[in-house]
Amino acid sequence: MKKQTFVGLAAALILVSYVGISVASDAGNARKGRFLFRQNCRPCHMENATGAKPAHYLGPDAKTQAEWKAVFEKYSTLPCKDEWAKIPDADRQDIFRYVHDGAKDSPTPAKCG
Numbered sequence: 554m555k556k557q558t559f560v561g562l563a564a565a566l567i568l569v570s571y572v573g574i575s576v577a578s579d580a581g582n583a584r585k586g587r588f589l590f591r592q593n594c595r596p597c598h599m600e601n602a603t604g605a606k607p608a609h610y611l612g613p614d615a616k617t618q619a620e621w622k623a624v625f626e627k628y629s630t631l632p633c634k635d636e637w638a639k640i641p642d643a644d645r646q647d648i649f650r651y652v653h654d655g656a657k658d659s660p661t662p663a664k665c666g
């Protein structure tokens with residue numbers, strides 16, 4: 554095999570594996586996450602919430618992507634961890650995708666409305 558062909562093949566392989574990884578870390582469905590956030594989080598975290606345990610406003614644009622990542626990694630330390638425990642892992646992944654994609658330092662910051 555010619556050296557150039559080999560280099561070309563190696564570059565293509567590296568590219569393919571890189572794309573593979575970045576797609577995997579994109580797990581979760583933001584559209585579904587938006588629905589789930591409204592269902593599971595918004596009743597307590599909307600502006601002027603009046604439910605049993607009203608909390609301050611939270612929407613995707615309330616935090617940076619890094620802050621959301623930290624929240625989801627350590628949700629068991631949150632005051633509302635009991636609410637989180639009721640949410641299946643796959644749904645939590647969707648909610649993460651929604652808030653992460655609309656975080657305040659994302660290209661498309663989103664308010665939860």
Ligand code: HEC
Nearest residue numbers: 593594597598606607608609611624631632633636637648
């Ligand atoms: C039963 C009401 C309730 C539900 C449901 C709920 N929370 Fe909370 N949450 C609270 C309360 C009360 C606090 C503590 C007071 C505060 O921070 O306003 C809190 C605190 C937090 C905090 C820490 C404060 C901060 O801004 O960093 C985060 C993050 C959070 N909640 C995210 C969520 C997410 C995401 C969901 C949905 C998966 C959720 N909560 C569902 C009541 C709730």
